[in-house]
Amino acid sequence: MIRVLLADDETMIRAGVRAILAADPEIEVVAEAGDGREAIDLTLAHRPDVVLLDIRMPRLDGLAAIAELRRTAPGTGVLMLTTFGEDEYIARALGEGASGFLLKTGDPRELLAGIRAVAEGAAYLSPKVAHRVITELTGGRMSRTAAAREQIADLTPRERDVLVLVGAGLSNAQIARRLHLVEGTVKAHVSAILTRLGARNRVQAAILAYEAGLVDPAASGS
């Protein structure tokens, strides 16, 4: 028997999910919450196997609730419920410790499959977002990264050297010392970089470098 807690501020959604889950004899909804705070309290009281968590909720939103749930009830699986188009939260939610993602627009069978998977400790991503999420997670931000890489590809090698250091937050003088150049030369390179990348200032160039994966984050501090 899989015990489920259902947290969503929209009662219609709760009713729908409850109806779907009622059809499965192995799944039992033990409690329902209307906001994040309540979801945490009821989780501690009922100790469900899986918490279905809406991302947007009053008082304490789903994203913040995950972190607290992972601390206070580490054995409980967290499955996020989301509306199509809220992709930007997915990576963060997974980072906070969510085990899966379901689209509210998805097939009822996905809901059951997702709950089963999470109850066993597995991770489950809803079909329509699975590929996007994986490429985003593994790629760093693949869609943007691709564009950034293309732009950076037609920089000269030396310009890329300079761009890396720009991306680390170094001044032209610091870059000059690092590359054994005169500051004027660095300025010339930076100007060339800006025009080639279509960036208006070094901050935008730095962001592009960062998106393309040129920046070694460990070096950002030095």
Added chain:
Amino acid sequence: MIRVLLADDETMIRAGVRAILAADPEIEVVAEAGDGREAIDLTLAHRPDVVLLDIRMPRLDGLAAIAELRRTAPGTGVLMLTTFGEDEYIARALGEGASGFLLKTGDPRELLAGIRAVAEGAAYLSPKVAHRVITELTGGRMSRTAAAREQIADLTPRERDVLVLVGAGLSNAQIARRLHLVEGTVKAHVSAILTRLGARNRVQAAILAYEAGLVDPAASGS
């Protein structure tokens, strides 16, 4: 009916998987391959819904096979089979386009659940590796992101507003117009941001904002 292709160089594994899948009336093993090359040829010939792919195989290993499968048979779901301890391949396999991961030491029900999930287009990660993989994937930048988030957390709300625009590459004057402020006020905020974040210039602040997920990439161009 879910059509499955089974690719593994060890016949014992194939026999075991076949036995498990035989118990499920909805799943049919349409072909078996002993190496990666064969797996690709048979996939093109039989067009299965899901390919179960061992990571280590002769001729063409599983990792290389994924990439080719994604190109030649994009509609086919790829589910990796792995022995415990091969974690380092997981991230790369997912990056290549695999939809899931199963441990050979796992419960038979995981195998069935994973195949069903992947057949529907969802992603499935085996229980014992799910958490590690997610933390590793998000962790690539999560470790830094966590630090960046903490630093940014103790900015005032208004300072975060400014930082977002700094991260988009806007000048102080542009930020002032956007926020209906005088440029001097923006400069005061930026100065405060730099000292609080320990950044030496706005580029480093922008990188921190970017790492913390504050920057909306769509806005970077304006």
Added chain:
DNA sequence: GGGTTCCTCCCCCGTGCGGGGGAGGGGGTT
């Protein structure tokens, strides 16, 4: 009431940034 923090705005001032243009040498291609 006094205290704090935040937000807003003001001053001055030094310097780093970014655009303009030019110039020389080296390494390619045609």
Added chain:
DNA sequence: AACCCCCTCCCCCGCACGGGGGAGGAACCC
């Protein structure tokens, strides 16, 4: 040979940036 691109360095110049310090009003807490 002539050509083009890359890398290096030089000049000037205007402006944006970043640090310093101060100040008033609003909101909060003790």
